[in-house]
Amino acid sequence: MAAIGGMNSGLLAEADRYIRERFGAATGCESEIAVPENSFDVRRKQFSSIAFMLALTQGFPGGADRFIGLTECDLFIPMLTFVFGQAQLNGRVALVSLARLRQEFYGMTPDPELLRFRMKKEIGHELGHSFGLIHCADRGCVMSLATSIQEVDQKSAGFCAPCSRRLPPRSVEPEIEGKQA
């Protein structure tokens, strides 16, 4: 795991704990990766998710199975106004942006607890894609498509039974976290 462009160490520790628990994998936290040059779009005032994914691919740590980047930068792909994150489907690299997971992005009072919960969902979702999972029709499953922060909040941080079965055996967590209201 690596932070791209600086991040609160408490959040990184929380992400690390979640990945260990959820995927049963040892997580190594790489030193911070710099925000890729020319990734900022002046007109959109956002960062290119594709440039971030490229930076992760190029900096892939030896011996790792997966490499996930966390960033505070607001990300976009050319076709869409924003993305919460991105992953290579059946690949090794994933990326999550915290920018739109923060309450303050929507003009509301910061809520650190809610931010951590949302972050875990997005990490689970993007890593799920890297294990070949596609969007799930079960609106409670973490693999369901969320195109707004409301939809992120509607789903749980757990994988539904069929999605769980498709994760590698050593990664399956028997207990599924409760749904958030």
Add this chain to the structure above:
Amino acid sequence: MKTNWQILVADDEEVMRESLAAWLAEDGYQVDTAESGKRAVEMARATDYAIYFIDLKMPGGMDGIETMMDIRRIRKDAPVVIVTAYATVDTAISAIKEGALEYIVKPCNPQEISLLVERIIKVKNLQRENAILRQQLQRNYQYRDVVTKNPRMQEILQLTAEISSLRSTVLIRGESGTGKELIARAIHFSGDRASKPFITVSCAALVESLLESELFGYEKGAFTGAAGQTRGKFELANEGTIFLDEIGDIPPKLQADLLRVLQERCFYRLGGTTEITVDVRVVAATHKNLAEEVRERRFRDDLYYRLNVIEINIPPLRNRREDIPLLANHLMERIAHEVRKDIGDISEGALKVLLDHDWPGNVRELENALERAIVTCRNHVLTEDDFAFLTAAKAQKGWTVPAGMTLQQLEKQAIIATLDRTQGNIKEAAGLLGIDRSTLYEKIKKYEIERSGVGA
């Protein structure tokens, strides 16, 4: 359902097409990409995509609109979404006018594009489901319900298959309940017109004026109560088949109008001045002997010859008794399933009752009798007791000698009825009548009984 659908993204900008493709792939779609309009058209030729995302501005002499038009020439109903960075009203109108399903401006809100894809796929799923149901319906109407081992019926089925894709008019003759409409549907649904309308008109059910407006439609104000323009059955059946049931009951004036439609394939709506041309296959049916009706001048001979291009005579059930056990079992299975009764067999005694009955109402009567027996049956097997109503009705009806008939007339009737029952088999008929074959031949000659007509 998603993974079965393929999407094509055509954009000259690699980052644009690959990022959209990756985003759609996460949703479970199989996504292909094309770097130019030309390539997109080539790919559309090879694969029938569920959605085409096409960028409006692509270099190389083929922009998004031209690409879409070429694709729609190959795939008539291709759902194309035109994508552009710079929205103008003119380009949007031009895209939609040329057949684009949607016109979106990038960057798009993820929710917007997700809903758009969901909507298109929902329609594609419904279209696929519809096609499957249509296929099932066609199979249903082909030969599933025409159960027979009778050689005459098998000949009819073969003829039905051979003529299904022709436009020639067909005249189906047969007693009530022999399955004339079933054969008409089989002709329609196994031919080229299967995906087009099959319209039924019962000519006996309507009075002349109503039948006329029913067949040809009417203009607003054509008669009292004609509040708006209405299309007739001939127009509704355009490119398909019109089934004119009980054609023998059509009034003389309409016979003339119908003749004109059959000859010219065009007509006027009631009160209308515009000639309407249609491409309709006519299948007509009657329980009457139309040749006889022509002789009696109740039916126009020119219309009869127009209708009688291909004639199908369906034999009554009493002339194909070998089909009774087969039909009874087939219908029992279907009806028991429909009325949710666990009945799996028909006893030999019950079959004997069915075989002995004359079935004046033909297959329809057999179907009704089975339904009645199944509904009241308390076991898993239908027995003769379940068909007691058939024997009771027969006993009640009894046999009465028509007063005023000579003994010779009675003898003639007895011979005709027996030959009818044995389907013209002389040996069997002679045995039933208790006379030898040569005597039967003599009597057939004496009473001028037409053996060719037997079993028709």
